[in-house]
Amino acid sequence: MSETVKEAGGAFLHLVLGAALSLLCHLMIGVALFTAFLTATVIGAGVLPESVLLLRRLAGWERRRSAARSGVPVPEAYRPLEGPLPERVRLALGDPGTFRDLIWMAAQLLYGMFLLYAAMVLWIPALIVDGVWCGLVGRPPVALPLIGRLADLEAAWSRTLLAPSPAAADAVLAERIEQLTATRAGAVAAHGAELRRIERDLHDGAQARLVALSMRIGLARRAYDSDPATARRLLDEAQDQAEEALAELRHVVRGIHPPILTDRGLTGAVRALAASSGLDVTVVTDGADDGPRAPAAVEAAAYFAVAEALTNAAKHSGAAGARVELVRDPARLRIAVRDEGRGGADESGGSGLLGMRRRVAALDGAVSLNSPVGGPTVIEVELPCVW
Structure with missing residues (x-):
């Protein structure tokens, strides 16, 4: 009996949160109407992308609630609202996910409250009926589990309304492929530029110093027997150039991974x-x-x-x-x-x-x-x- 009551309590809490979400949807409808008015006046069009992002967060919360109840993830497919303001407004208006979220919001306003009221009507009688029946036959009937069925029904409706349409999913996938193609091209270009920079730094810096170092050592070697003082001076210069070459190499290494x-x-x-x-x-x-x-x-x-x-x-x-x-x-x-x-x-x-x-x-x-x-x-x- 206690396990059944616990499960019904969890379902009832799910419906209470759904009703709270319905109240938020009621407020969001006011925001949507206000946003539509501002967008129509053009000067307030900047509010539209932010309102759409707020609606997406609200729908995302319901997706997570439905997935937690049903155990079935609810995917989302939105176009990212990026770029200058006109582009963001165009993306917000042209995204099929925006209109599906609006339909869900209007429906949630109705069925979220309705299902909670139905659960409230069932709750007390269900406890009495299940208690009496369990006392008589040792097991509960189906009265309390009906509340769980209502919670499952709400999760199923939300999942159906919030699941992206095939067209929306395909559009987002195509945009993602285009974005990844551009990203890959940029990464290849950046990699090529980085290789050219490293080659240039090595050629103009460390390589030049190493060539000069080799020449100094060769001159010192020739002068070692006939002019020890000159050989010593050349070796001192070679040591300085070796230290400078090491500094150049450290600089190049820091440019790759510090x-x-x-x-x-x-x-x-x-x-x-x-x-x-x-x-x-x-x-x-x-x-x-x-x-x-x-x-x-x-x-x-x-x-x-x-x-x-x-x-x-x-x-x-x-x-x-x-x-x-x-x-x-x-x-x-x-x-x-x-x-x-x-x-x-x-x-x-x-x-x-x-x-x-x-x-x-x-x-x-x-x-x-x-x-x-x-x-x-x-x-x-x-x-x-x-x-």
């Missing part, structure tokens, strides 16, 4: 960058050191993103300081670099930001730049980092 990342981790490496940037940099971390370390490629991308952002701030912003935030949760790593300089950063003006974007995109991450004239400039990087 050793400080291996030694100190991402937080320590970023603090070292901040200390050597020439700016008054504040580093704030939230969960960056929790859990296992991020993959080496993720740490390297985050490190170079911070390095590029601080370099740009020191060269172009005119700001005296900057702020670096590292936030890590079980799904992703977020980096934000902010300076209060003159702003007006233009991604097309140089290769640094483009290289950062390509490096991050190769790991299925995202980069956003917000730099209005007059400042501040904020560069945000998000990298997948599951643990």
Whole structure:
């Protein structure tokens, strides 16, 4: 009997949460109408993408509730709302998932409350009937399990309404393929540029110094018997050139994967960058050191993103300081670099930001730049980092 009551109580709680969600849908309908009015006036069109994102979060909560009740995952298929405002508005209006969410919201407003009322009508009589029947025959009838059937019915309806249509799933898949194709092309271009940079650094730096070192040693060898003083001077010069060649090689290695990342981790490496940037940099971390370390490629991308952002701030912003935030949760790593300089950063003006974007995109991450004239400039990087 107690197990049956417990299961019915869980189902009743599920229906109570569904009714609470119905109230949120009631409020969301008001938001949707207000958004439609603002969008019609054009000047308020910026509210539309944010309202659609809010609706997606609400539908996502119901997907998780339905999956927890039924044990069947409810997939989602949305187009990412990225780019300038007109593009985001177009994507929000053209996404089939938006209209399916609106239909679900209107339906949830009705059946969420109705099923809760039905459960409330059943609850007390069901307890009495099951208690009497169990006392007579030793097992409960089907009165209390009816409440579980109502919860299952709500989960099934939500799953049906929120499951993406085949057309929507195909559209999102096609867009994802296109995005991955562009990302792969960018990653190949970035890899080629990186190889050319390494080759150039080795040719113009370490290789040139090693050639000069070999010549100095050869001259010292010839002069060793006839002019020991000259041979000693040449060997001293060769030693200096060997040290310079080692410094060049260390510089090249740092450009591939900074050793400080291996030694100190991402937080320590970023603090070292901040200390050597020439700016008054504040580093704030939230969960960056929790859990296992991020993959080496993720740490390297985050490190170079911070390095590029601080370099740009020191060269172009005119700001005296900057702020670096590292936030890590079980799904992703977020980096934000902010300076209060003159702003007006233009991604097309140089290769640094483009290289950062390509490096991050190769790991299925995202980069956003917000730099209005007059400042501040904020560069945000998000990298997948599951643990």
